[in-house]
Amino acid sequence: VYKMSERLKLDRSMSLFEEAKQLVPGGVAGIRRPYNFVPGEYPIFFDHGKGGRVVDVDGNEYIDFLCAYGPIIIGYREDEIDDAVINQIKNKGFCFSLTQEMQNTLVKKLRELIPCCEMAALVKTGSDATTIAIRVARGYTGKTKIARYGYHGWHDWCVEVKGGIPPKLYEDIYEFHYNDLDSLKAILEANKDDMAGIIITPIGHPNGAEVQMPKPGYLEAVRELANQYHCLLIFDEIRSGFRCSLGGAQKLFGVTPDLSTFGKAMANGYAIAALVGKEEYMQVLADKVFLSSTFFPNSDGIVAAIKTIEILERDRILDVVAAKGRKFGAEVEKVVEESGVPVNFTGAPWMPYITFKKDEAGLYKKLRTEYYTQLIRRNVFMQPYHHGYICYRHTDEDLAYTVEAIRESLAEVKKML
Secondary structure, rough: OOOOOOOOOOOOHHHHHHHOOOOOOOOOOHHHOHHHOOOOOOOOOOEEEOOOOEEEEOOOOOEEEEHHHOOOOOOOOOOHHHHHHHHHHHHOOOOOOOOOOOHHHHHHHHHHHHHOOEEEEEEEEHHHHHHHHHHHHHHHHHHOEEEOOOOOOOOOOOOOOOOOOOOHHOOOOHHHOOOOOHHHHHHHHHOOOEEEEEEEEOOOOOOOOEEEEEOHHHHHHHHHHHHHHHHHHHHEOOOOOOOOEOOHHHHHHHOOOOEEOHHHHHOOOOOEEEEEEEEHHHHHHHOOOOOOOOOOHHHHHHHHHHHHHHHHHHHEEEEEEEEHHHHHHHHHHHHHHHHHOOOEEEOOOOOOOOOOOOOOOHHHHHHHHHHHHHHHHOEEEEEEOOOOOOOOOOHHHHHHHHHHHHHHHHHHHHHHO
């Protein structure tokens, strides 16, 4: 299946995309559109997946390092998780006018694992969770301004693309830079009487740029600033939660926020997310701050999360993922150093990413396109503008093959220099 170096056969993907453009604006949703990959070289529709691999509608098989943009922490089509959900659907049902008791089961587990979690509100998506976090911070403090770092979803207050959004809907949101305390201090000082919260991804993973780990003392200092300016500290752990550790990056780095959002890896692909936090702050959701949805209490995602977390604990999945990621990262780092190509490798062990160093002439864009073209032709599925992920079902053989595919792809890029 592998070691292909000519263009993949993608006829059915392209045909379906042409049809889709008549049915769905843009053909497919947002970040899955072809311009986020290499148009004409990447598939647009998948057919199925299993373990750490996916197969497109033309029958091409890939080692998948995008992992559905992060939810797949164990692997695709995990029988234990799927069977638990199927059992719930067939024997109990999952969508009712009232809540099923497994809500309590999951929240008790979250409370056991996540340092800041005394209470939790279960929602469906990361954007749901980050947006309700902002509402809770404003509802509790009675203040308005928010300092933010990171990608927090598609809602009006945080989305990067501002089409259709009046400026007044995000005029109280101020962006600061990761690992840069001065940029945060300036915002806090300028708005010191009206700061409701600071929301930050504890690991820096900006779109299309290098993944950053916190500098020593950085998160601790952010925690202190939140205390000093009497605003709530919110960790957006949608990507880092149930991947860096069972308690999230806050457990790993030993810094406890007031509120935190979790999602993606919590249920290995099923739709669920959560806002968790200290009881004092979360209690505003009981009466002062409104949160409701027809589908938030649905138990299919809740059951999937309970079973996923059980497996993560039982089989020490995250220890294995980290070990795989460290070994893979060390080997890729060596390949990158030897390649002579102006690239950076960051994000190991959880979010590996190769980015191209910018130059004034813009050559890096052509190099990047060539690199990801070569990689997909070798059946390795990564995204040019988004970091990857390591999952439990990536085999040692998959990872070794990928290292070689990266080596060969960089060698092809080197010919352009």
